[in-house]
Amino acid sequence: MFTKDSIIGVVGCGAMGSGIAQVAATAGHKTIVYDSNAAALERARTQLEESLAKLVGKQKISAEKASEISKLIVFTGALADLKVSKLVIEAIVENIEVKQSVFRQLESVVTEHCVLASNTSSLSITSIASACSRPERVLGIHFFNPATLMPLVEIIPGIATDMVIANHCQALVNSFGKVTVMAKDTPGFIVNRVARPFYSEALRIYEEQLADMATIDWAMRELGGFKMGPFELMDLIGHDVNYIVTETVWKQFYYDPRFKPSLSQKRLLEAGFLGRKSGRGFYDYREGADQPKPLKDEALGKYILNRILCMLINEACDTLYLGIASATDIDLAMTKGVNYPKGLLAWADEIGLAQVLVSLNALYDEYGEDRYRACVKLKQLVKQGKLFY
Numbered sequence: 001m002f003t004k005d006s007i008i009g010v011v012g013c014g015a016m017g018s019g020i021a022q023v024a025a026t027a028g029h030k031t032i033v034y035d036s037n038a039a040a041l042e043r044a045r046t047q048l049e050e051s052l053a054k055l056v057g058k059q060k061i062s063a064e065k066a067s068e069i070s071k072l073i074v075f076t077g078a079l080a081d082l083k084v085s086k087l088v089i090e091a092i093v094e095n096i097e098v099k100q101s102v103f104r105q106l107e108s109v110v111t112e113h114c115v116l117a118s119n120t121s122s123l124s125i126t127s128i129a130s131a132c133s134r135p136e137r138v139l140g141i142h143f144f145n146p147a148t149l150m151p152l153v154e155i156i157p158g159i160a161t162d163m164v165i166a167n168h169c170q171a172l173v174n175s176f177g178k179v180t181v182m183a184k185d186t187p188g189f190i191v192n193r194v195a196r197p198f199y200s201e202a203l204r205i206y207e208e209q210l211a212d213m214a215t216i217d218w219a220m221r222e223l224g225g226f227k228m229g230p231f232e233l234m235d236l237i238g239h240d241v242n243y244i245v246t247e248t249v250w251k252q253f254y255y256d257p258r259f260k261p262s263l264s265q266k267r268l269l270e271a272g273f274l275g276r277k278s279g280r281g282f283y284d285y286r287e288g289a290d291q292p293k294p295l296k297d298e299a300l301g302k303y304i305l306n307r308i309l310c311m312l313i314n315e316a317c318d319t320l321y322l323g324i325a326s327a328t329d330i331d332l333a334m335t336k337g338v339n340y341p342k343g344l345l346a347w348a349d350e351i352g353l354a355q356v357l358v359s360l361n362a363l364y365d366e367y368g369e370d371r372y373r374a375c376v377k378l379k380q381l382v383k384q385g386k387l388f389y
């Protein structure tokens with residue numbers, strides 16, 4: 001379906017659209033980038049040249065390759081220029097009405113063989129596709145930020161998507177050098193769903209004053225092997241982004257308490273303490289500010305790691321149980337999309353599923369909250385003496 005000659009269209013040249021265009025052009029595809037904002041187009045053009053110059057400086061690519069990539073990307077302010085595309089990836093503002101309207105316009109421009117994809121993080125692909133007269137050619141192709149560096153891409157067929165088209169898109173994105181996983185069209189897909197407890201359980205422990213944020217971060221980094229602790233990571237992502245993802249996933253799951261957002265994080269957002277980018281978040285990044293020191297209490301650290309990890313495993317298990325993705329895709333998604341040190345299901349096998357279940361049941365007994373209910377599949381596997389792999 002796709003060849004090296006297939007022209008890729010990108011709608012929106014913000015953080016994601018520009019990165020996606022660079023990825024496609026680096027793989028040798030002519031790429032046409034459309035944006036309705038002339039200033040954004042100009043900015044993207046400049047940033048592309050800077051990004052390519054940096055890669056040449058670091059000897060990641062040759063000057064010839066950089067010039068080749070640059071020539072393959074065409075920026076335009078006319079949607080009609082996308083008509084030659086074989087695949088169009090939309091990466092505009094995260095708003096369902098605006099996306100539906102753009103997809104409707106796209107259908108009137110492109111050929112009948114063109115595939116239409118959205119890079120949405122949180123909206124329903126099925127709902128975006130419902131605006132189209134041919135929803136079978138619409139799917140989600142979800143890159144992570146920055147698209148040029150993050151290896152993972154989630155492929156999300158909607159209810160009406162033709163699976164042959166979805167499989168061809170997966171092969172195309174694989175040919176870009178990315179690692180792809182297939183996920184059902186459900187809130188947060190794989191990564192943005194399974195990762196929620198990394199933040200929310202850490203926030204819960206913090207709010208209950210069982211440990212301070214520096215100690216929680218230390219435990220997850222030093223004892224768990226995560227690259228960053230939950231609080232430093234939330235500060236890096238920005239609370240405007242991280243809180244909104246949590247709230248969106250929670251609402252879309254009909255307010256399931258397992259996804260409930262945190263008031264402490266909401267207050268930071270209200271105060272404009274967005275994290276690193278605003279100089280303050282959970283931590284204070286202003287010059288000379290005191291940095292809290294972790295307690296480095298081994299027993300407490302192990303409790304923190306075990307509690308957050310078991311909640312992550314429970315979410316991964318539910319994602320498997322509900323057929324959202326395969327076990328290998330769930331583990332790949334978390335290691336390649338958010339750099340977890342191990343796949344969660346493989347990690348659970350290593351710890352012992354009975355041990356994970358004991359920990360979850362202990363939390364459930366203590367709190368009496370549905371949030372801590374163990375996944376049915378985990379209970380079944382323990383009963384049968386089986387593992388995930």
Ligand SMILES: NC(=O)c1ccc[n+]([C@@H]2O[C@H](COP(=O)([O-])OP(=O)(O)OC[C@H]3O[C@@H](n4cnc5c(N)ncnc54)[C@H](O)[C@@H]3O)[C@@H](O)[C@H]2O)c1
Binds near residue numbers: 090121
């Ligand atoms: N930023 C992230 O970390 C991230 C990660 C994965 C997915 N996403 C998703 O990717 C999409 C884009 O996010 P972003 O961070 O690149 O946004 P952004 O705000 O950086 O860029 C959006 C671009 O779209 C353009 N645009 C807006 N409405 C348009 C329209 N109607 N027609 C044409 N162009 C239009 C804007 O001018 C802007 O240049 C969103 O759906 C977002 O959820 C974002």
